[in-house]
Amino acid sequence: MNVKDVSQKSEQKMKKAIEAFQHEIASIRTGKATTALLDRVKVEAYGQTMPLRQVGNVGVSDIHTLLVQVWDKSMVAATEKAIRDANLGLNPAAEGQSIRVSIPPLTEERRKEFVKLTRKFGEDSKVSLRNHRRDMIQEIEKLEKEKAISEDDRNRGKKDADDLLHRFEKQVNELIAQKEKEIMEV
Incomplete structure (x- = not known):
């Protein structure tokens, strides 16, 4: 194994950390309907907990509405409860075998909370990146x-590690800024 292998x-x-x-940030509400909003929803189905995507299709009906098409009609109530x-x-x-999910507009206070959450996720990601650099x-x-x-290879490797970290941290900062802009957009 050489420095190049370790670097790769x-x-x-x-x-993977990025x-x-x-x-993580895809599931943060921005005021617009996106299927990623429901990624974390777990439905109690058939005696076990499963992701929403395993009991139905999730789609965007319009900019403020998601539409969940539940495959099994008996699961509509459980799915609705899970989303709520x-x-x-x-x-x-x-509505029959489907569920409409209206995305209400975000209040200023809620927007600020989501910005904080985005920054927290970003900081967690940066910590992960730093740990990879340390390793x-x-x-x-x-x-x-x-x-x-x-020794020269070691020094070059350390410089590569720092360069990698800076490149990926910059990417995280750009993603945070982009998400903040989406969240604060009215």
């Missing part, structure tokens, strides 16, 4: 102790 492995881990962050109890501030309305540096130092790489 760390870069993959950092990319993807996880993107998934998901603490998203949504009020679903059953990368430790692996590089271990390789140097084993005489597998030179």
Whole structure:
């Protein structure tokens, strides 16, 4: 194993951290209907808890309305209850085998809460990135102790680790700014 291998492995881990962050912030309400809002909803179905997407299709009806098509008619009430109890501030309305979920406009206070939540997720993501950088540096130092790489390679590897971290932190900051803009947009 050399510095390049360690760097590539760390870069993959950092990319996964960014993807996880993107998934986290996708579920934060922005005032517009998006199917990601219901990703965390779990429905009590057939004696077990399962994600909403396993009991029906979720689609966007219009900019302020989601439409959930439940596959099993007997699951409509349970699905409606799960959406209501998901603490998203949504009020679903059953219509036959489908459920309409109106997305109410966000209050200024609620928008600020969501901005704080976005920043918290961003900071958690940055901590994860820093941990990956630390692991990368430790692996590089271990390789140097084993005489597998030179001191110059170690220094180059540390610089690569810092460069990777800065690149991915910049990406997180851009995603945070973009999400904040979406949230604060009236």
